[in-house]
Amino acid sequence: MTTGTLAFIILAAISLQVGLFTLTALYRRRALFCAAASVPPATAASTWKGFREFVVQRRVSEDPQGTICSFYLRPVDGRPLPPFKPGQFLTFRLPVDDPAGGRSGSVIRCYSLSDAPHPDYYRVSIKRVPALPGQPVQPPGVASNFFHDRVTEGSRLKVRAPAGHFHLREQDQSPVVLIGGGIGITPMLSMLNRLLESGSPREIWLFYGIRNGREEIMGDHLRSLAERHANFHLYRCYSAPADGETAGLDFQHRGRVDVPLLRATLKPAHYQFYLCGPPAMMESLAPGLEELGIGDIFYESFGPATLARPGATETQSETAAAEISVTFGRSGRQIAWDRQAGSLLEFAEAQGIEVDAGCRAGSCGGCQTPIESGDVVYDQPAVAEVEPGHCLLCITRPKNDLTLAA
Ligand SMILES: Cc1cc2nc3c(=O)[nH]c(=O)nc-3n(C[C@H](O)[C@H](O)[C@H](O)COP(=O)(O)OP(=O)(O)OC[C@H]3O[C@@H](n4cnc5c(N)ncnc54)[C@H](O)[C@@H]3O)c2cc1C
Ligand code: FES
Structure with missing residues (x-):
């Protein structure tokens, strides 16, 4: 065998090994990605898109001072309920004005499911947020007081499907x-x-x-x-x-x-x-x-939902320093955005643009908005599922000129 042939064989063997290694690594990455992205197996009854109507079947006061109330919910359409993972939450759209801004006559809030999964009902347990004395006085919580004062047995509520990455790992057997x-x-x-x-x-x-x-x-x-x-x-x-x-x-x-x-x-x-x-x-x-x-x-963390904090999360993101314009498609308004404006949600609210919002932390999906053109940068990973071509206004900023369908 000549030196050339030997060199060729060695080179071919090395290339084969590198190729095999790369393929294995790619396959592993894909398997890991699929595992991370997987959701509970979907059946016909397993989930729904958007808001579904539920009726309050029962309400129960849960603590001696009467500040926490449980609401048992059944779907109006009578179809079976999908199971959920213990720890997940429901998102509600309530017919009440949010004084902090947002869409008039509508407030979005998340509430954890507080019972084990059962096929015929969901339960949430809600604490009334009272007005707090101080300078200035903090107003009573909008959604929690709506639940306590206006949601009775027979009330109908609009509810998004259970969601959230904070849930019990049942396959693990550790304490x-x-x-x-x-x-x-x-x-x-x-x-x-x-x-x-x-x-x-x-x-x-x-x-x-x-x-x-x-x-x-x-x-x-x-x-x-x-x-x-x-x-x-x-x-x-x-x-x-x-x-x-x-x-x-x-x-x-x-x-x-x-x-x-x-x-x-x-x-x-x-x-x-x-x-x-x-x-x-x-x-x-x-x-x-x-x-x-x-x-x-x-x-x-539940956190306060309505406190708008313009510019509170001063960005370390890749948003460009140059002028960026954000166009809100529904109103056709084109507004210059700057770093002090905070998230796109805070920016929209400050400009009087009506947008949906709930948790303000990327959990509920309430502020999900289609992007017509341009790109956004996320301040933190989204917990809610984000559809392709959409963004969560509460945790994003524009990366370049942006047109939103809001
Ligand atoms: C994933 C998740 C799960 C949750 N699960 C539960 C649950 O199981 N049970 C539960 O009770 N809650 C839960 N929460 C919290 C819930 O979503 C609401 O945040 C909570 O009920 C308060 O909402 P609210 O509309 O009543 O109060 P808000 O109107 O949002 O007010 C909240 C606080 O901000 C103050 N505030 C509002 N506006 C202003 C203003 N302009 N200036 C100064 N202060 C102001 C209010 O005085 C109040 O103290 C959960 C939240 C998340 C994100
Ligand atoms: S307001 Fe809940 S994801 Fe943005």
Whole structure:
């Protein structure tokens, strides 16, 4: 064999190996992408597009002070309900004006499903947001007060299909730690009910942070579950117990849910942590848990929905510094956009353009708008599914001259 032939054979072998490696890597990437993008298997009854009409079948007051109310919903069309993943939420369009702007006579809000999936109803549990004293006084919450004051048994509501990436990982068998602060308990209730109703043998901890028993929701239900299921450990943490409430009897821990408490209570293991609560709780717990390194952490934040914060998220994005014009197709208005304008949602609202909005955080899909021309840049990854050729106004800015169908 000549040196040339030998060199040719070596080169051919190397090329073959590189080719095979590249093909395998591409196949793996595609498989991973498909797995990440997969949604629950769709059946004829599994989902719907846009808003579907539901009727309120029952409402139930859930806490001693009467500030949290559950609403049981059935579809008006009588067709079966698709299952959802415990932890997901529903998006509602309510026929009420949003003083913060948006489309007149319409407000969009998200509410977590608060029960395990059942084929014949969905349940959400909503806390009334009261007016808060201060300078200036903060007005009462629009949607939550609408639910409490105007939604009765027989009321009809427009509802989007269950959505959200914050949900129970059921295929995993590691022990589960559910941490709910205040109304952040709702997705935890869905996960807890699902695990126990399905007879899961997984060890389950629920750390429920509230001030005292007056704020506790579904107290009897939680206590009864803890008595009936040896694998479920209920840990009520009262930061300000009321007179007469006794540690060990009415609650398990005096104080907030924090990392020292979790460290002292949980045996060494690899856990799945699910967190939802007020910003202060999330800000202290999430990094603390990550530092502990004893499991996977999933979290969701409800956040205020209507507070417009123009320019609050000063961009690190690739939006160009040069002048950009944004055209709103419906009104035909063409307006110069600058960095101080904030997200496209804040920009539209500031200009008096009527657009839909809900969570203001890329979760509900409420602000999804078709792009007629131009490009946008996302400030953060979208949680809602975004259709091709559309964008979520609440978490995007224009990259170049843009025409929106809004
Ligand atoms: C994924 C997700 C799931 C959720 N699940 C639940 C759930 O299960 N249960 C639940 O109760 N909530 C849940 N929420 C929160 C819910 O969507 C609403 O944000 C909440 O009900 C408040 O809405 P609202 O319309 O009543 O209040 P808003 O009208 O949005 O007001 C919120 C706060 O902002 C203040 N505010 C409004 N406008 C102004 C202004 N111009 N100036 C100063 N302050 C102002 C109000 O005083 C109030 O304190 C969830 C949110 C998300 C994103
Ligand atoms: S307002 Fe909910 S995704 Fe934009």
